[in-house]
Amino acid sequence: MTLWTSQEAAVATGGHATRDFVINGVSIDTRTIEAGDLFVALQAARDGHDFVVQALEKSAGAALVTRIPEGVAPDAPLLVVPDVLAALEALGRAGRARMQGKVIAITGSVGKTSTKEMARIALTGQGRIHAAEASYNNHWGVPLTLARMPADTDFAIIEIGMNHPGEIEPLARLSRPHVAMITTVAAAHLEAFGAIEGIAREKGAIFRGLTQPGTAVLPEDLAVTQILRDCADDAGAIVIGFGQNGMAKPLKAETTDGVTQVRARVLGETVDFTLASAGTHFVMNAVGVLGALGAAGADVAAAAKALGGWNPPLGRGAVEDLGGIRLIDDAYNSNPTSLSAGLATLARLTGGRRVAILGDMLELGADEIAMHRDMADDAAMASVDLVHTAGPRMRALHDALPEKRRGFHAESAAELAEKVGELVTMGDIVLVKGSKSSKVSTVVDALRRTRQSTPPGERNQ
Structure with missing residues (x-):
């Protein structure tokens, strides 16, 4: 399936295509690149331009570059731009603009990736699903996820992370989610914020990227819940709380041999589901996910049933x-x-x-x-x-x-x-x-x- 043509990518990025090409995916790593991918020559620990020859030898569909690298023919399939990261962001913005489905963004001090995976699994059978790979949640991971998104996606799940103040809002505005969920607020990266309240305000900045009207899904049982609610109110969002007293709440959770059977009340509907974990924090995040998916128009009962197929990611419980x-x-x-x-x-x-x-x-x-x-x-x-x-x-x-x-x-x-x-x-x-x-x-x-x-x-x- 064609993801981008050279003409579409050039218009999106303002770049110059050296020749016509079509691409089926977007990659930043020659170790995992597949035939037909656009190789993005990011500048990180190494300069991605040093790997363009290798990418093309592995049948990359094209490479996104600022210059023609040494050893690459001038007529090779290249998209030449002034700045590779800015071009990736532009391609991600264009990917989001052409997608007519619903976008759900997830952040939080703990549990972003496992919760994102819960949402992905829970949506099984409810259309075409696109989700961030691994923990691709930073300044290049979010635009990469959006740039990879097929135009006919029905539900997209975007993970957004941060290490320092001011990082979440630009990524949220790039993603323009219909629903934004915060898993929790905890003392993570505290040295950059000074206090838990600062972390809460940074997490709450995700709501500034919501489409209008958007929905904020947030934990009810935290000392900083009111800060999150204030952020949601400032953004004009509809608020769904999850927790013991939320619109999405667990009614019963029983664990046997590391598997938990849960009954929950989600947006007025009682559902039962199974989680392959003994962690109560996973139970609470699952209930929040069901609230977020319901707000995005998904079938909550079907999503709850599909959660039985979820397993905690490696290294996460x-x-x-x-x-x-x-x-x-x-x-x-x-x-x-x-x-x-x-x-x-x-x-x-x-x-x-x-x-x-x-x-x-x-x-x-x-x-x-x-x-x-x-x-x-x-x-x-x-x-x-x-x-x-x-x-x-x-x-x-x-x-x-x-x-x-x-x-x-x-x-x-x-x-x-x-x-x-x-x-x-x-x-x-x-x-x-x-x-x-x-x-x-x-x-x-x-x-x-x-x-x-x-x-x-x-x-x-």
């Missing part, structure tokens, strides 16, 4: 049996809110000794040591039998724990991974969690190697 232990791999990211949720999931699983292996939580600002120490008082920590820690910040938690719960402490996750044979025993239920940069995923890798297992996403391939 999936529960798996691993060579005699039960592993909760939540090593992709961490902050106090998501760690509390991870510990609660660990506490709900029964059958063996509960062990937490925790890496540093990063970007928490001046109070980071106190935040690590305070996790010793988390309600679910009382159900954890042993806690191993890695990193200078996690030392504060190690020291604050009762002696009977203290496991190993190491200055790095790599050091802890070397002791993997001493960390767990047969029958244990094990949570591994930390910020991505803490590299606590090396402990997960070591567990898999020693127990001869592979991640669920890599099996049967």
